[in-house]
Amino acid sequence: DSGVTQTPKHLIxxxxxxxxxxxxxxxxxxxxYWYQQSLDQGLQFLIQYYNGEERAKGNIxxxxxxxxxxxxxxxxxxxxxxxxxxxxxxxxxxxxxxxLVEQFFGPGTRLTVL
Amino acid sequence: xxxVTQLGSHVSxxxxxxxxxxxxxxxxxxxxxxxxxxxxNQGLQLLLKYTTGATLVKGINGFEAEFKKSExxxxxxxxxxxxxxxxxxxxxxxxxxxxxxxxxxxxxxTVIP
Numbered sequence: 001d002s003g004v005t006q007t008p009k010h011l012i013x014x015x016x017x018x019x020x021x022x023x024x025x026x027x028x029x030x031x032x033y034w035y036q037q038s039l040d041q042g043l044q045f046l047i048q049y050y051n052g053e054e055r056a057k058g059n060i061x062x063x064x065x066x067x068x069x070x071x072x073x074x075x076x077x078x079x080x081x082x083x084x085x086x087x088x089x090x091x092x093x094x095x096x097x098x099x100l101v102e103q104f105f106g107p108g109t110r111l112t113v114l
Numbered sequence: 115x116x117x118v119t120q121l122g123s124h125v126s127x128x129x130x131x132x133x134x135x136x137x138x139x140x141x142x143x144x145x146x147x148x149x150x151x152x153x154x155n156q157g158l159q160l161l162l163k164y165t166t167g168a169t170l171v172k173g174i175n176g177f178e179a180e181f182k183k184s185e186x187x188x189x190x191x192x193x194x195x196x197x198x199x200x201x202x203x204x205x206x207x208x209x210x211x212x213x214x215x216x217x218x219x220x221x222x223x224t225v226i227p
Contacts, residue, residue: 002157043158043204043217056214090157103215105150105157 003027004093004106012112018079021109025072025093031055032074033094033103034066038087049074050097078111086113116141116207120218128226133177133192135221137205140186147188148206148215149179158204164188175199200225 003026013019025032034046036059045058049068060066063081068074078085088110092103121136139145146165150158162173169181175198179190188205205218 002159004157042219045214045216048214058214092157102160102163105159107155107157 002104002106004091004104006089006091006106006109008109009107010110010112012114013081014114015081015083017081017113018077019081019111021076021078021089021091021111023074023076023091023093023106025074025091026095026104029093029095029104030072031094031097031101032068032072033092034060034074034076035090035092036087037090037108038084041087043090046076048097055097081113083113086111116143116145116216118205118207118216118218120203120205120221122221123219124222124224126224126226127195129197130194133190133195133199133223135190135203135205135223137179137188137190137218138186139188139205139207141207146208147179147181148208149173149177149188149190150204150206150217151175152202152204152220154201161190161203195223195225197225197227199223 005024007022030051033048037043046060048056066076088108090108092105094101094103117140119138148163149161162171164171164181172178177192202220204220206215
């Protein structure tokens with residue numbers, strides 16, 4: 001158990017809909033990262049927040065957005081969903097920012113778009 | 115820009131045999147290199163990382179990896195496979211000025227009893 005929690009575990013929805021994925025980082029961690037894992041694209045970095053502010057952006061679509069709240073939990077919002085958005089979405093957290101700091105991954109949210 | 119290539123999406127070894135998972139990287143800056151393991155229905159867990167210093171890095175569960183700059187490689191090895199090693203393994207690279215990790219497509223390791 002990494003200490004990072006993600007809800008829900010599974011999410012099934014239809015094309016065109018909007019969903020929100022939630023992540024609670026490990027106690028004391030200020031940085032949160034979101035990743036998308038799909039069969040065709042592998043594991044891709046989406047976005048990072050540090051203490052409430054966006055710190056780095058990866059291959060995140062404009063239909064996707066994220067935020068980190070004062071209590072440090074984070075939400076990833078996916079809108080106008082397409083079939084290709086079906087994937088496993090991971091959240092990770094670290095105590096600080098920077099590549100020398102280990103990221104701890106949550107168990108993921110499996111999104112299925114029908 | 116950074117990227118990694120993992121050769122072999124599926125590797126099968128017999129229990130007790132050598133495990134070798136290949137990773138080659140491309141980086142415009144001195145790289146930081148990582149191996150992560152993903153067990154079924156779980157998130158990723160850090161196995162080991164190379165930042166600077168000794169090129170042979172030891173990680174958890176008996177795994178190690180060697181950074182070879184001349185070959186741009188960071189292959190993961192374990193002398194003797196155990197059934198519990200069956201998992202998906204990801205190599206990742208990051209430049210030393212950013213927060214982003216670039217993951218390979220993963221190698222699924224099967225251990226045959």
